[in-house]
Amino acid sequence: MKIPRTGALLLALVPFIAICFSVPLWDRVYPLVLGLPFNLFWLIGWIPLTSLCLWGAYRLQDRRSGKGASE
Amino acid sequence: MKPSMIALAVIFGIVLLGAIIGICSGRRRQMDLEQWTVAGRGFGVIFVWLLMAGEVYTTFAFLGASGWAYSRGGPTLYIIAYLTLAYVISFFILPEIWEAGRKFTLHTESDFFQQRYGSKSLASLVAIVGVIFIIPYLQLQLTGLGIIVEVASLHAISRPLAMLIAFVIVAGFVFSSGIRAVAWVSVLKDSLMLIAAFSIGIGIPYHYFGGIRPMFKTLTQAKAAHLTMPGSTSNLGHPWYISTVLLTAFGFYMWPHAFGSVFTAKSGDTLRRNAVIMPLYTITLPLLFFVGFTAILVLPGLKNGDLALLTLVSQTFPPWFLGVVGGAGALTAMVPAAILILSAATLFAKNFFRPVFKPAMKDEDVAKLAKVMVVVITGIALYFAIYSSTTLVGLLLLAYAGIAQFFPGVVCGLYWKRVTTAGVFAGIIAGVGTAMLLVLSKHDPFIGLNAGFVALCLNVLVTVVASVLTPAQQDGFNQPGSRAAASAVAISS
Numbered sequence: 001m002k003i004p005r006t007g008a009l010l011l012a013l014v015p016f017i018a019i020c021f022s023v024p025l026w027d028r029v030y031p032l033v034l035g036l037p038f039n040l041f042w043l044i045g046w047i048p049l050t051s052l053c054l055w056g057a058y059r060l061q062d063r064r065s066g067k068g069a070s071e
Numbered sequence: 072m073k074p075s076m077i078a079l080a081v082i083f084g085i086v087l088l089g090a091i092i093g094i095c096s097g098r099r100r101q102m103d104l105e106q107w108t109v110a111g112r113g114f115g116v117i118f119v120w121l122l123m124a125g126e127v128y129t130t131f132a133f134l135g136a137s138g139w140a141y142s143r144g145g146p147t148l149y150i151i152a153y154l155t156l157a158y159v160i161s162f163f164i165l166p167e168i169w170e171a172g173r174k175f176t177l178h179t180e181s182d183f184f185q186q187r188y189g190s191k192s193l194a195s196l197v198a199i200v201g202v203i204f205i206i207p208y209l210q211l212q213l214t215g216l217g218i219i220v221e222v223a224s225l226h227a228i229s230r231p232l233a234m235l236i237a238f239v240i241v242a243g244f245v246f247s248s249g250i251r252a253v254a255w256v257s258v259l260k261d262s263l264m265l266i267a268a269f270s271i272g273i274g275i276p277y278h279y280f281g282g283i284r285p286m287f288k289t290l291t292q293a294k295a296a297h298l299t300m301p302g303s304t305s306n307l308g309h310p311w312y313i314s315t316v317l318l319t320a321f322g323f324y325m326w327p328h329a330f331g332s333v334f335t336a337k338s339g340d341t342l343r344r345n346a347v348i349m350p351l352y353t354i355t356l357p358l359l360f361f362v363g364f365t366a367i368l369v370l371p372g373l374k375n376g377d378l379a380l381l382t383l384v385s386q387t388f389p390p391w392f393l394g395v396v397g398g399a400g401a402l403t404a405m406v407p408a409a410i411l412i413l414s415a416a417t418l419f420a421k422n423f424f425r426p427v428f429k430p431a432m433k434d435e436d437v438a439k440l441a442k443v444m445v446v447v448i449t450g451i452a453l454y455f456a457i458y459s460s461t462t463l464v465g466l467l468l469l470a471y472a473g474i475a476q477f478f479p480g481v482v483c484g485l486y487w488k489r490v491t492t493a494g495v496f497a498g499i500i501a502g503v504g505t506a507m508l509l510v511l512s513k514h515d516p517f518i519g520l521n522a523g524f525v526a527l528c529l530n531v532l533v534t535v536v537a538s539v540l541t542p543a544q545q546d547g548f549n550q551p552g553s554r555a556a557a558s559a560v561a562i563s564s
Contacts, residue, residue, distance in 0.1 A: 004163050012159050019152045020316045023309050027145070029295050035284025037291065037298045040357060043151045047353050050155050054162050054347040061343065 008057035015050040074390040075225040081394025089256045096255040130215030130404035135463030140363025142376030144302025152316045155350045157323035162346035166339030167485045180330040181422035187484040187547045190492040198422035201327040204473040205415040209452035211466040212408040222381040223397040263399035272358025314524035322475025328414035416444035472523025476502035479534045494538030502530030
């Protein structure tokens with residue numbers, strides 16, 4: 001129960017790389033996408049993608065707790 | 072009727088409606104300490120979501136984000152990034168914190184440290200540091216309220232008077248009903264906030280430029296450099312962005328009020344599911360950025376960026392709509408302010424005053440002292456709000472530099488058996504000390520990095536080294552819980 005699954009942790013790492021550490025790669029105005037500066041578009045796009053990553057992590061967690069763990 | 076009277080009447084009506092909802096929702100229950108602070112631990116996904124969204128989307132997002140988009144530009148993007156990432160971290164640590172909370176009947180962050188490390192002095196340190204850094208966050212909310220009433224009254228009501236009115240309303244609100252009221256008023260607050268964010272985020276660029284796309288086209292031609300980092304600042308570049316995002320994402324659930332809201336949940340699974348959907352609420356933030364960006368073109372040269380959103384709204388829309396936006400803004404300040412006050416007052420009474428000065432104090436007396444502290448703490452924040460002039464984002468970053476220093480103690484407490492009381496104590500002192508030294512001596516950012524983040528790194532180092540150098544100690548979460556039956560199930564897993 002205590003230490004989270006590796007798969008869940010890897011999924012959680014994805015948004016950290018995409019919207020934090022890789023900032024020099026996407027912090028630019030052009031190309032404008034849907035009328036938005038590229039950096040703003042990139043971050044907005046990663047909001048639902050982050051939810052998706054967490055949903056994946058939740059499914060992994062779920063599968064494990066199905067095998068007789070608590071809750 | 073004068074335009075300012077219409078706007079003020081609408082704002083007042085909305086605030087009154089919020090207050091009535093708050094008072095009614097708390098009336099029928101007996102308010103003991105458990106009900107007042109954690110609502111009997113019965114909140115499901117929807118209520119937890121409301122409560123957490125209620126405390127996250129504060130006047131900081133409403134006025135501060137648009138203000139920074141206006142005055143700083145690119146660096147403002149950190150706000151979207153840190154909120155999103157904070158939920159990623161919460162997915163892992165909140166269910167564990169909740170588990171400990173249920174097993175040992177914890178109410179506050181300080182209780183958590185007390186149980187895990189078995190040290191009264193560490194728990195008192197956490198309580199008092201928490202209370203100290205809640206004050207600038209509370210000051211931020213009162214300043215925001217002051218700005219709203221001042222602009223909506225077309226400067227007829229002065230800001231100190233506006234803040235005084237806000238102080239009375241918020242304190243009364245907290246007295247009447249505790250945490251449950253806050254969750255209910257959040258419903259009104261969030262609906263209004265969504266309406267306001269969408270209508271001004273889309274409406275204002277449309278009104279002046281015919282849409283968001285043409286607005287950005289004009290802005291990129293006029294001031295492209297404003298939109299990337301470091302924007303209109305000299306020192307907020309990419310290293311600052313990364314370090315600030317990490318600091319604030321780690322610090323997010325270290326806020327005593329956010330930490331405390333974990334205990335209102337019904338189960339750990341509630342919190343995990345909540346973490347999955349929380350990032351989606353961040354979608355409203357870019358809309359507020361759009362308003363700040365439009366203001367650069369339409370209203371250049373404002374001295375205080377925090378005024379940009381409301382000034383633009385008052386120039387664009389009829390007074391009644393300024394009232395709706397102002398009312399939504401007022402609630403986004405009041406609801407979080409109420410939660411902040413409630414947490415700070417409980418922390419002070421239960422986790423600082425009682426253990427340090429009067430161990431024999433009964434729970435009812437603690438609740439009484441907490442109510443006195445509501446007035447004292449709000450009064451201090453009011454004093455600072457009237458007499459200082461930092462920007463809203465500046466206040467938040469100062470507060471985060473301090474509050475994030477709890478992170479190593481919480482995470483090591485959950486996952487590292489070898490951590491010791493001495494290590495965590497030394498780490499917090501080193502972290503808070505370094506952060507305040509750097510911020511107050513104006514060395515933030517420090518060598519391009521967020522000063523709070525530099526302090527946090529030092530904190531981690533000190534915690535680890537001091538823990539290894541001191542003898543191992545027992546993990547307080549491994550003891551049989553105060554709810555023995557429930558804990559037996561948890562241990563068996």
